[in-house]
Amino acid sequence: MTDAKISVRDVSKTFSRDGKVVRALDNVDLTVAEGEFLSIVGPSGCGKSTLLYMLGGFESPSSGALLTGGKPITGPGLDRGIVFQEYALFPWLTVAENIAYALRRKAVPEKQCQEVVARYVKIMGLSGFEASFPRELSGGMKQRVALARTFAYEPDILLLDEPFGALDAQTREVMQDELLRLWRSNRKTVVMVTHDVDEAVYLSNRVCVMSKRPGRFVRQFEIDLDRSLTREQVVLSEQYRVIRNEVWVSVRQQVTQVTMEGA
Amino acid sequence: MTAMPAFLGKAASFVLPLMIWVAIWAALPHLDLIDPSFLPSPAMVAIALQKLAMQFSFYQDLGVTVYRSLAGLLLGTIIGVPLGAWMAVSPRAEGFFGPIVKSTYSLPKTALVPLLMLWFGIGSTTSILAITLSTALPMIIYTFHAVQDTPRILLWSARGMGTGRKDLMWLVQLPASMHGILTGARIALGFSFVIAVAAEMIAAKIGIGKLIFMYGENGSYDYMFAAVVAIVAVACLADALLVALTDHLLRWQGRSNMLG
């Protein structure tokens, strides 16, 4: 489809590690429409992060193609922002400098930079920490900075690699709602990789389940939760629980499947 | 300010044990363990140090040694850091310089001094060159490893946010490698003083090394000890300054371990 925001066509990826050949992804196909919030779930090691890295342009497929807006992805770019589980903040820059990083690369005038930074500091609840270094922040705050710096330059596509994996349960819930709020305010396309099924179902409007390695998409679920409800209402609703259980069962099936050697 | 008592506490736990050691030093001849002519008392050494401190020539000697060390260290850093960084990002550079670095690694660097003396005679040139070569090596190695070990998620994030290949080194790799590079600098600083003093002891016209050796041969042992104390103090001071500089530059990372 020419108006797909992201198009993954018949992509495979093999690595060689210590002389052994590892097939991470096996003929994966995927299309993501503009403004979609897509989550990819699957057993650990199934290759979902690898797919994300290829979308980011940090790794290339062994075969097949990845396209965005009809054009092939050849490397990293400002159109695809990425947030990592380990935050990847620059420890030698302050919070404000981290948030401003991409804006400075884009040669945005200083005054505008400051405005954008100030806006996101406020939105993400980082007021008072603009001059702090990442080492002085808690995990949750670091992830806020990571999100802020990626949102600040408004990339068309957001790639999230287990962004809340390193956080405790309460902080995770708060951050999930923040992400949802930010996404709803600009409706960019989001592809998130997570092992947390509850999170995937709560946040996305589509969840794709990947098989055990070598990764392949085996099922997808369209999700249409009533977003006018509070978090408690959503999570306790029948609709959420049904879909969440279906997705969970599907992932479980992948986890407990007998591995096919040599695949 | 609460910082003050903490600082005094730290200073005390440093100075007090030393005072005990000086007391032991002073007591040794009295315990008939050591012939006093071989171990001047702390008092005698202190007096000698005082006398030296009033001689201009002493500062000349001390200054020359420090100058040689630091000049060599600076040159070694100017050569070593860019080379190490280049080797970390360019497999071809690593392929070319790597074997050369690895093979000269095992050579005791003071051994270069006689060769350099053959070529350049006795004096600052030989010392500075020997120190340059000896400090360049650790700087290359530490920089190389530090740049290579830059976490890839930092590189990826930077590239995803529009950092070009050229900017990547300045904006990401070098700041991320600062800790490793400064650790290498600390090691290199130690080497630089050792080689400067050693070269002066082998053959020199001026320098603290020569001074120490000369006093030893003349039998002026109190002056000899005083000169040793002086250079040790200067070297330790230089090290402390480097650590302070490191802590300041790396304040985003947290305090460095005093033992490196």
Added chain:
Amino acid sequence: MSHVKKLTDSLIALYPIVLVAIVWEGVTRAGLVPPTFLPPLSDVLASLWQQIVSGEIFEPLAVSLYRAAVGLLIAMAEGIVIGFLMSQIRWFRWLMNPVVLLGFPAPKVAFLPIFILWFGIDHLSKIALVTFTSIFPFIIVAQAGAETVSRVQLWAARAMGETRLGILWRIILPAAFPSLMSGVRVAVPYALISAFTAEMIAGGGGLGGNLVYAQRFFETTTVFTILIVMLVAGWLADHGIIVLRRRLLRWHN
């Protein structure tokens, strides 16, 4: 990968050294540099070969190695004990801390004339310098290694009837062993450098003494020969340690 391929790959990787060797030989043979300044590589290698065959090279080498080894062993024994005690006994750590903090950056070669004063110009003063230089890495790694033993491990041992000495021997020493091996790896080059340096300054034979002797008489070929022997000795010592470490640390990783 086959062994032959690995070998040829390693040899090809050494091409910069071959290049240097070729340039060296070419420049000197073309008469571009006077031989007292830079003798041809082939002359140096020939002299080296002759010294190996005649056995001439082994006496000074053995002397230097002896001094380095003795000094290293003393440093190891004393350094490990000091380091362990520092980790276990608070007042001792307090007392030794400034010594270690000052000792590390101090140019210990400055103490050589003091050692010569105390021990004469033969072996002992050089061994003393080697010991003085090599002891600090051991103190530091022994202390750090002993500190990897957690409080609960010590408590468990005490609960099972372990004596104070037993704790040192059966718990702290094995736990510190990997650190100690790293200490050895750092200390061995220090020991060699100190031995050579002491010989260069004070004479008394050994490779360092011969090096300075050759330099004084402008025997450049000998100077290079000795440098190569020092290089190889250093390399062999380092690799010996690596092999030893691998053998002894199979349980670690």
